[in-house]
Amino acid sequence: MILNMHTSSAFPYGVLILDTHHMGRTHVVASYVLLGDEPAIVDPGPAGTLPSIEAALAQHDMCLSDIRHVVLTHIHLDHAGATGLILERNPSAQVHVHEKGAQHLIDPSRLINSAAQLWGDQLETLWGRTVPVPPAAIKALTGGEHLHLGKRCLRAYDAPGHAKHHLVWYDEESGAAFVGDNVGVRLPQLGFTRPATPPPDVDIEAWQSTLDLILALAPRWLMLTHFGGYNDIEFHVADFRERLLRWADIVRNGLASGASEEEQGAALEAQAQAECASLSEDEQAALTQQSGAIALSWRGLARYWQKKGATR
Numbered sequence: 029m030i031l032n033m034h035t036s037s038a039f040p041y042g043v044l045i046l047d048t049h050h051m052g053r054t055h056v057v058a059s060y061v062l063l064g065d066e067p068a069i070v071d072p073g074p075a076g077t078l079p080s081i082e083a084a085l086a087q088h089d090m091c092l093s094d095i096r097h098v099v100l101t102h103i104h105l106d107h108a109g110a111t112g113l114i115l116e117r118n119p120s121a122q123v124h125v126h127e128k129g130a131q132h133l134i135d136p137s138r139l140i141n142s143a144a145q146l147w148g149d150q151l152e153t154l155w156g157r158t159v160p161v162p163p164a165a166i167k168a169l170t171g172g173e174h175l176h177l178g179k180r181c182l183r184a185y186d187a188p189g190h191a192k193h194h195l196v197w198y199d200e201e202s203g204a205a206f207v208g209d210n211v212g213v214r215l216p217q218l219g220f221t222r223p224a225t226p227p228p229d230v231d232i233e234a235w236q237s238t239l240d241l242i243l244a245l246a247p248r249w250l251m252l253t254h255f256g257g258y259n260d261i262e263f264h265v266a267d268f269r270e271r272l273l274r275w276a277d278i279v280r281n282g283l284a285s286g287a288s289e290e291e292q293g294a295a296l297e298a299q300a301q302a303e304c305a306s307l308s309e310d311e312q313a314a315l316t317q318q319s320g321a322i323a324l325s326w327r328g329l330a331r332y333w334q335k336k337g338a339t340r
């Protein structure tokens with residue numbers, strides 16, 4: 029379903045938002061299409077929801093073979109899982125990805141294995157069938173590049189924090205910054221963000237620099253995968269930064285306290301619950317689906333502090 033037409037003044041020019049309807053729920057995983065001479069899809073979403081993308085494209089008289097570029101913020105399965113399937117259907121498309129993630133698109137076995145550790149036998153139900161991307165299709169980037177899509181120019185920025193292979197893409201024409209998961213998750217109409225900090229490479233220091241970078245870009249829009257476009261940039265980033273640091277502190281203090289892992293996880297769970305207490309039950313469920321389980325975020329933050337040796 030198309031939520032906002034590119035003709036709407038309340039949305040970046042020439043950008044379509046597609047709802048992948050992940051697990052049948054709206055507003056969980058978004059994908060974006062950049063219209064123009066060389067149409068591009070930003071984060072096509074999980075492999076399992078490709079039919080939703082095709083249906084949404086069809087509403088605009090487009091199909092997968094019209095897509096010239098797959099532009100990835102990062103390679104997590106909820107963002108990039110469909111890339112291999114798209115290349116099967118459209119072998120001439122180019123894939124633009126951080127160099128630290130490129131290898132895992134070519135051989136997704138490590139990505140699939142680590143996802144299997146997180147989600148067990150729910151893996152395929154949640155994310156579908158993730159297939160390899162042909163190496164010849166891949167353009168590996170470090171950040172700092174300009175990607176010219178016809179008249180449109182996208183600038184790539186190295187943006188670690190949520191993942192070390194994360195890029196932020198800034199579209200000069202619309203002023204939209206495609207930020208992936210680097211400014212958390214948020215439901216449309218709500219003035220409320222939540223961190224998503226899954227293992228293995230959450231880095232709070234790097235993340236703070238990435239937030240500064242995003243502010244310095246002064247985008248007109250923040251385009252979140254989970255979910256949608258927001259133009260209250262200062263509020264959004266400040267709200268997110270505060271919650272991220274608060275969560276990181278809770279996990280650090282928990283590790284130092286000597287409490288059991290169960291008790292520490294429960295403390296973060298209680299914090300998350302308190303923060304969203306004013307939302308409806310349905311909104312709370314959607315938020316948790318967007319961010320992943322709080323237990324997963326606890327593990328990502330705990331791993332960060334343990335790597336830093338900050339827990340003794």
Ligand SMILES: [Zn+2]
Nearest residue numbers: 104106209253
């Ligand atoms: Zn995500």
